[in-house]
Amino acid sequence: MTDLLLLIFLFLAAGVVAVPIASRLGLGSVLGYLSAGMVISPLLSVLNVQVESIQHVAEFGVVMMLFLVGLELEPKLLWSMRHRLLGLGGLQVGLTCALVMLGFIALGYTWQVSLAVGLVFSLSSTAIVLQTLNEKGLFKSQGGQASFSVLLFQDIAVIPMLALLPLLASTELLSLASTVSNESSASNPSSDMADHASSLSLVAGLPGWAAGLVTAAAVAAVVLVGSRLTRPVFRFIAMANLRELFTATALGMVVGIALLMSLVGLSPALGTFLAGVVLANSEYRHELESHIYPFKGLLLGLFFMTVGAGINFELFLFDTGTVLGLTFGLIAIKALVLWVLSVVFGINGTDRWLVTLGLAQAGEFGFVLLTFTVGQAIIPQVLADQLLLVVALSMLLTPAMFIVFERVIAPRLTGAQQQRPSDTIAHQSDIIIAGHGRVGGIVNRMLGSAQYKTTVIDFSSKQLEVLRTFGFQAYFGDATRPDLLAAAGIAQAKVLVIAIDGREQITALAQYVGHNWPHVHVVARALDRTHVYELWATGCRDVIRETYDSSLRMGRSTLEAMGLDTAQATHLRNQFEQADRNGMLELAEVYKPGVPAHDNPEYVATAKQITDSMRVSMQRQGVDDPG
Numbered sequence: 001m002t003d004l005l006l007l008i009f010l011f012l013a014a015g016v017v018a019v020p021i022a023s024r025l026g027l028g029s030v031l032g033y034l035s036a037g038m039v040i041s042p043l044l045s046v047l048n049v050q051v052e053s054i055q056h057v058a059e060f061g062v063v064m065m066l067f068l069v070g071l072e073l074e075p076k077l078l079w080s081m082r083h084r085l086l087g088l089g090g091l092q093v094g095l096t097c098a099l100v101m102l103g104f105i106a107l108g109y110t111w112q113v114s115l116a117v118g119l120v121f122s123l124s125s126t127a128i129v130l131q132t133l134n135e136k137g138l139f140k141s142q143g144g145q146a147s148f149s150v151l152l153f154q155d156i157a158v159i160p161m162l163a164l165l166p167l168l169a170s171t172e173l174l175s176l177a178s179t180v181s182n183e184s185s186a187s188n189p190s191s192d193m194a195d196h197a198s199s200l201s202l203v204a205g206l207p208g209w210a211a212g213l214v215t216a217a218a219v220a221a222v223v224l225v226g227s228r229l230t231r232p233v234f235r236f237i238a239m240a241n242l243r244e245l246f247t248a249t250a251l252g253m254v255v256g257i258a259l260l261m262s263l264v265g266l267s268p269a270l271g272t273f274l275a276g277v278v279l280a281n282s283e284y285r286h287e288l289e290s291h292i293y294p295f296k297g298l299l300l301g302l303f304f305m306t307v308g309a310g311i312n313f314e315l316f317l318f319d320t321g322t323v324l325g326l327t328f329g330l331i332a333i334k335a336l337v338l339w340v341l342s343v344v345f346g347i348n349g350t351d352r353w354l355v356t357l358g359l360a361q362a363g364e365f366g367f368v369l370l371t372f373t374v375g376q377a378i379i380p381q382v383l384a385d386q387l388l389l390v391v392a393l394s395m396l397l398t399p400a401m402f403i404v405f406e407r408v409i410a411p412r413l414t415g416a417q418q419q420r421p422s423d424t425i426a427h428q429s430d431i432i433i434a435g436h437g438r439v440g441g442i443v444n445r446m447l448g449s450a451q452y453k454t455t456v457i458d459f460s461s462k463q464l465e466v467l468r469t470f471g472f473q474a475y476f477g478d479a480t481r482p483d484l485l486a487a488a489g490i491a492q493a494k495v496l497v498i499a500i501d502g503r504e505q506i507t508a509l510a511q512y513v514g515h516n517w518p519h520v521h522v523v524a525r526a527l528d529r530t531h532v533y534e535l536w537a538t539g540c541r542d543v544i545r546e547t548y549d550s551s552l553r554m555g556r557s558t559l560e561a562m563g564l565d566t567a568q569a570t571h572l573r574n575q576f577e578q579a580d581r582n583g584m585l586e587l588a589e590v591y592k593p594g595v596p597a598h599d600n601p602e603y604v605a606t607a608k609q610i611t612d613s614m615r616v617s618m619q620r621q622g623v624d625d626p627g
Contacts, residue, residue, distance in 0.1 A: 003047075006047075007047070007049060010040055010043065010044075011040070011302060011305055014036035014037070014039060014040045014305060015032075015033060015036050015301050015302075015305060017036070018032045018033065018035050018036035018039070019032035019033060019036070019301070020032075022035065029131070029135060029301070030128050030131055030132055030135075030304055030398070030399050031399035031400070033301045033304030033305050033308065034304050034305070034307060034308040034395075034396050034399070035308060036305050036308065037304065037305035037306060037307060037308025037309035037310075038308040038309065038311060039308075040305070040309060041308065041309040041310075041311065041313075044309055051306050051309050051310045052306075052310070052367075054302070054306050055303065055306040055307070055310065055367065057299075057302075058299050058300075058302040058303035058305075058306050059303060059364065059368075060258070060268075060299055061127065061295075061296055061297075061298070061299025061300035061301075061302065061303050062126055062127045062269055062300070062303065062364060063254065063258050063268045063269045063272050064254060064272070064292055064295060064296035064299065064300075065126070065127065065130060065131070065296050065300060066126070066155070066269045066270070066272055066273040066276070067254050067257075067272035067273065067275060067276040067292065068276065068289060068292060068293065068296060069130065069148070069273060069276065070272065070273040070274065070275065070276020070277040070278075070279070070280065071276040071277075071279060071280055071285050071288060071289055081145070081149050084145075084146060084149040084150075084345065085149045085152060085153050086153070087345065088146060088149055088150055088153075088341055088345050089149050089150045089151075089152065089153025089154065089157075090153060091341055092122070092150050092153075092154075092337055092338060092341055092359075093122045093123075093153065093154060093157050094122075095337045095340075095341075096118070096121065096122040096333060096334055096337050097115070097118035097119055097121075097122040098118065099118075099333045099336075099337065100114075100117060100118035100121045100122070100330070100333060101114040101115050101117070101118035102114075103329065103333070104117050104118070109383075110170075112168040112169075112170065112378065113168075113170075113378065113379055113380075113383070115168060116165060116168050116373050116378045116379055117379070117387065119161050119164070119165070119369065120362070120366050120369045120370055120373070120387065120391075121330055121334075121362055121366070122154070122157075123154045123157075123158070123362065123363040123365050123366060123369075124150065124151060124154060124334070124359040124360075124361055124362070124363045125361050125362070125363040125364055125395050125398060126151045126154070126155060126269070126363060126364065126365075127300055127303060127304070127363075127364055128304070128361070128395055128398050128399070129147060129151060129358050129359060129398070130148070130151065131300060132358070132398070132399065132402050133147065133148075133358070136402070136406065138354060141351060141354065142347060142351040143347060143350065143351030143352070143353075143354030143355050143358070144354065146342070146345070146347055146351070146355050147354065147355050147358050147359055150338075150355070150359055151359070152273070154363065154365075155267055155269050155270050155273070155365075156267070156270055158267050158270075158365050158368075158369075161369065162265070162369075162372065163265075165369070165372060165373055165376060165378060166376050166378075168376075168378045169376050169377045169378055170377055170378060200263060201263055201264075201265065202214050202218070202263045202264050203215065203263075203264055203265055211264075211265075214264055215264045215265065215266065218260050218261065218263070218264040218266070218271075219266075219271075219274070221260065222257055222260065222261075222271055222274055222275050222278070223274070223278055225253075225257075225275070226274075226275045226278030226279050226282075227278050230253075230279060230282060230284065231282070231283075231284070233249065234246070234249065234284050234287075237249050246287065246291060247291045250287075250288050250291040250292055251291070251292070251295065253275075254272055254275075254292065257271050257272050257275050258271060258272055303364070307364070307392055307395055307396070308392075308396065310388075310392055311389065311392045311393070311396070312385065312388070312389055315385060315386070315389055316389055316393075319386065322386065323386060323389050323390060323393065324393075326386065326387075326390045327390045327393045327394050327397070330360075330361075330362060330390060330394055331360045331361065331394060331397070334359065334360040334361075335356050335357065335360040338355050338356045338359055338360065339352065339356045342355050342356060350405075350409070350410045353405055353409045353410070354405060357401040357402065357404065357405045357409075358398075358401070358402065358405070360394075360398075360401065361394035361395050361397065361398045361401075362390065362391040362394045362395065363391075363395070364395070366387075366388075366391040367388065367391060370384050370387055370388055370391070371384075427453075427455070428455060428488060428489030428492065428493075429452075429453040429454055429455045429489070429493070430452075430453070430492075430493055430494040430495065431447060431452060431453070431454045431455070431493065431494065431495045431496075431497065432454070432455045432457065432479075432485075432488050432489070432490065432493050432495070432496045432497070433454050433455070433456045433457070433497045433499060434457055434479035434480075434496065434497065434498050434499060434500050434509065435457075435458055435459075435479065435498070435499035435500035435501065435525075436456050436458040436474055436499070437458075437499065437500075437501065439499040439525050439546055440456070440458075440497065440499030440500075440525075443497055443499060444456055455475070455488050455489065455493075456474040456475065457474070457475050457476075457477050457478075457479040457484065457488060458474055458475075458476065458477075458479075459476070459477065459478050459479070459500070475488075479498075479500060479509065480500075480505050480508060480509045480512075482512070482516075485513075490513065490517055490520065491517065493517075493520055494520065494521060495520065495521045495522075495523065496513055496520050496521070496522050496523070497523045498510060498522065498523065498524040498525055499525045500525075503527055503531055506524055506525060506526075506527075506531070506535070507531070507534050507535060507538060510522050510524045510535055510538050510539075510540040511538035511539070511540075514538055514539040514540060515539075521542065522540050522542060523542045523544065524540050524542065524543050524544070525544060525546055526543050526544060526545045526546065527545075527546060528545065529545070529584070529587075530591075530597065531545075532545060532584060532588070533587070533588050533591040533593075534593065536588045537588075537591075537593060552573055552576070552577055553573075555573060555576070556569045556570060556572075556573040557569075559572060559573070575617060576614065579610070579613070579614045579617060580614075583607075583610035583613075583614075586606055586610065587603060587606055587607060587610070590602045590603050590606050591603055
């Protein structure tokens with residue numbers, strides 16, 4: 001018990017220390033977990049800990065992750081991905097496998113060994129890539145969705161790979177493995193029991209057609225449970241009104257599906273993903289997410305730490321050149337294949353680089369398949385040890401490649417896309433709109449409906465092409481540039497609407513126009529309350545918080561849902577708005593630029609006073625204090 005507690009504490013402490021540091025440095029949580037595993041690796045060796053055993057448990061985090069991904073995908077959305085799923089994913093696996101196979105044949109290995117290595121290296125890391133895409137908000141992008149399609153196909157492809165690999169067994173390695181196995185059984189009879197326990201299967205020994213029927217029945221059972229039985233089961237559990245029972249049921253469902261898939265020889269991750277898709281439209285979807293998510297996060301973190309701890313530094317130091325050569329060769333081959341396929345499938349710009357760099361590593365299934373190939377006498381143990389190190393190192397380099405994409409490639413590509421000459425502004429008007437995104441676009445449409453002419457300047461060439469498709473006149477350029485503002489007619493303009501995205505750019509533009517063209521009425525978009533104060537300090541007096549009005553409408557709707565009639569709710573909404581606007585003026589006077597609001601005692605005291613005054617005012621209007 002003491003050893004187990006020490007091990008749990010060691011992993012938890014390593015993660016708690018390393019991940020915040022990595023996140024603070026902008027490296028992401030995955031690299032933090034990997035680094036934590038490498039740091040504690042020597043200590044684990046001293047304690048004689050079998051990292052592989054822990055890794056088998058931690059891999060369940062990947063299963064849970066795919067279940068949660070499935071919950072986010074409706075069946076219609078999954079069907080719409082079928083072309084990329086089969087085309088992009090299938091070609092990536094096939095071409096990568098073929099190129100790696102040719103490379104190992106050139107190195108002198110047999111075609112059987114080379115094919116096995118090609119299959120192993122064609123897979124990428126579902127755990128690292130999806131975790132990083134979600135962390136960086138890239139999952140919904142075109143590149144993120146393409147990456148997910150490839151990863152999903154790879155997870156599906158593991159099933160036929162497991163069926164194909166035994167056909168590649170070497171006669172020499174089989175005889176050697178048989179000898180070693182007999183000696184091991186003679187010296188350790190209990191190993192036979194362990195082998196029997198680990199070989200439970202519903203399809204073992206069945207003819208092909210029967211095994212197929214059992215497998216199909218298992219998949220049908222998953223669909224049936226998800227679509228028909230989940231609702232009554234969770235309603236029954238809800239009767240107990242115990243949150244821990246709901247958690248236990250959610251975990252039990254995921255574990256049970258994974259077990260069933262394992263028993264019929266399918267990927268547990270694939271089975272739980274299918275169950276997640278079936279449950280995507282369920283009313284219990286959000287409850288399932290909230291109960292599963294913490295376990296997924298902990299197990300994935302543990303998995304990444306075991307990857308870092310599993311790196312064989314002794315072998316790496318002994319054969320550094322070979323290991324590094326294989327690692328970078330693999331990354332280069334996969335990057336080349338992904339780049340070409342991205343071109344073929346119309347993935348452009350930063351999304352193409354996201355797919356290319358994001359999927360250029362080997363994956364966690366590589367550990368499983370390499371262990372399987374050694375057991376099936378396909379790949380010799382010496383080569384497998386090297387390849388395991390290549391898999392681990394390529395996974396370790398993945399966060400670094402995402403950093404290169406985010407900090408080097410994406411800014412340059414975005415800049416290159418914008419480095420075209422500013423448009424010549426053909427006409428001037430009384431109203432200039434800087435930025436035509438989700439804020440400026442609505443303003444422009446409203447003014448146009450009222451028969452006002454506007455001059456729109458936007459820095460996104462892609463956005464302008466879309467606007468021109470719908471008949472809107474807009475000009476490409478940086479509205480913060482004085483020469484472009486002059487060309488747009490700022491000297492004669494009456495109003496400037498600042499609706500660009502950048503906080504600093506909005507503030508700088510408002511300050512410049514207010515100082516040089518004081519006759520122009522500036523309507524500025526503010527990102528939050530603090531930004532209001534910053535704009536107020538520049539002299540801008542017409543500041544609009546971008547989410548303020550919608551929040552007021554939501555508050556009014558909530559009051560109506562609580563039983564107030566529309567007139568009462570609207571009156572209270574107006575009272576609150578007036579009080580909040582007056583309070584903003586008071587707070588703007590005591591706000592200190594560069595000092596966080598909670599560290600400014602005068603600001604905190606004023607805010608509390610305003611809140612108390614609002615509460616009193618609301619009570620006078622006949623609203624009871626819920627506190």
